[in-house]
Amino acid sequence: MTAQATTRTAHSHRPVRPPRSPWIGVALGAGIVAALFLVDAFLPNLYEAALPSRAQDGLTLALSVLIEALPFVILGVLLSIVVQVWLPSDVIHRWLPKRAWARRAVLSLLGMLIPVCECGNVPFARGLMMRGLAPAEALTFLIAAPIVNPIVILTTHAAFGFDDGILVARLVGGYLIANLIGWIYSRHPSPDALLTQRFVDTCERVTHEPGTPVRRSLTQFLVELRAVMPALIIGSALAGAVQVLIPRELLLAIGSNPVLSIVAMMALAMTVAICSNVDAFFALSFASTFSSGAIVAFLLVGPLVDVKMLALMRTTFTTRTLAGIVGVVVLAAFAIGIGVNVFV
Numbered sequence: 345m346t347a348q349a350t351t352r353t354a355h356s357h358r359p360v361r362p363p364r365s366p367w368i369g370v371a372l373g374a375g376i377v378a379a380l381f382l383v384d385a386f387l388p389n390l391y392e393a394a395l396p397s398r399a400q401d402g403l404t405l406a407l408s409v410l411i412e413a414l415p416f417v418i419l420g421v422l423l424s425i426v427v428q429v430w431l432p433s434d435v436i437h438r439w440l441p442k443r444a445w446a447r448r449a450v451l452s453l454l455g456m457l458i459p460v461c462e463c464g465n466v467p468f469a470r471g472l473m474m475r476g477l478a479p480a481e482a483l484t485f486l487i488a489a490p491i492v493n494p495i496v497i498l499t500t501h502a503a504f505g506f507d508d509g510i511l512v513a514r515l516v517g518g519y520l521i522a523n524l525i526g527w528i529y530s531r532h533p534s535p536d537a538l539l540t541q542r543f544v545d546t547c548e549r550v551t552h553e554p555g556t557p558v559r560r561s562l563t564q565f566l567v568e569l570r571a572v573m574p575a576l577i578i579g580s581a582l583a584g585a586v587q588v589l590i591p592r593e594l595l596l597a598i599g600s601n602p603v604l605s606i607v608a609m610m611a612l613a614m615t616v617a618i619c620s621n622v623d624a625f626f627a628l629s630f631a632s633t634f635s636s637g638a639i640v641a642f643l644l645v646g647p648l649v650d651v652k653m654l655a656l657m658r659t660t661f662t663t664r665t666l667a668g669i670v671g672v673v674v675l676a677a678f679a680i681g682i683g684v685n686v687f688v
Contacts, residue, residue, distance in 0.1 A: 405616075406584025409652060410577065412619050416464035417576055421568045423458065423468045425561045436475055448484040448526040451477075452519055455489030462490035462620055462647045463576065466656040467568045474547050479538045479661075483669070484526030486657070490620040490647035491518030500643065503624035508636035509688040514643045517680045521644065525672050529665075538665045540658070546571065575655040580617070582651040605638040606681040610674060613646035620647035636688060637681035644677040 440447045458468065469486040473479060490496065491514060504510040532538060546567060609630070618626050623646050627639050634642075647653070649670045657666055 402584035452488035480530035488522030609642035637685035641681035
């Protein structure tokens, strides 16, 4: 299905939702702040550090996540513009195999040629869909690329080498999870229902954008930045907020259990939102406490469905779609983690 066909279908079957009030976000933020003070007042022994120290740590992490991700987001936007504006319209389809499963298998290896982290992959995947790739095909690339990536492979090898099968399990696991998700959503009876109305509207506007390639590139640069930057800021803020809300000692206390340790590391991966280019070194600090399977689960879940990545993906995919993706990734990563603990 092309982007134009997706747009036509969406406009004929999906009602246009009114814009959300900005006061909803303000009220949510005020509620979180109030909850912080209430928890600190009524459960003072829940956290080791005082609220001001935790808030400072959370703000520092949020800013570091934002600053670390921003260059990759801009790089992803630029790559998206190259695909949308400067490549011939049929070059991608001529390059990819005809069979659906083979197309997804090739797309899941495309990250080897695009050394950006998960943040930059979102705008690039948006550009692929604007050029006619099906949502399931774009999802296959989007899920695989943060792991099947030359920088990620090098940093994971630098941290763990080939010990305990962590590197191999991460690469093979990420590739299999991406193709599993691609296969599941390729069978969806209405692919356009996977996408947000706002993205569908953007597809229509970009498709009919007049002007020279330079003018279209500048316009698309602004369109993509306006779409992904608020999500990046929100995702970074959420990553910082969990440092204040969730006692990390609670997660680390169950690290010795071979099953619960996997659950704990997956929860940690979803909340700390560390870039996939460097998350192996963060995971290395837990290698003496947590099982190899738990480390693999952390390295699989973090790049795919952490809070920052979900906020960015929400610019393109519906909440129901993201819930399904999270379910598949978590269950698959848990199974792979158990397998590593049992067989390696």
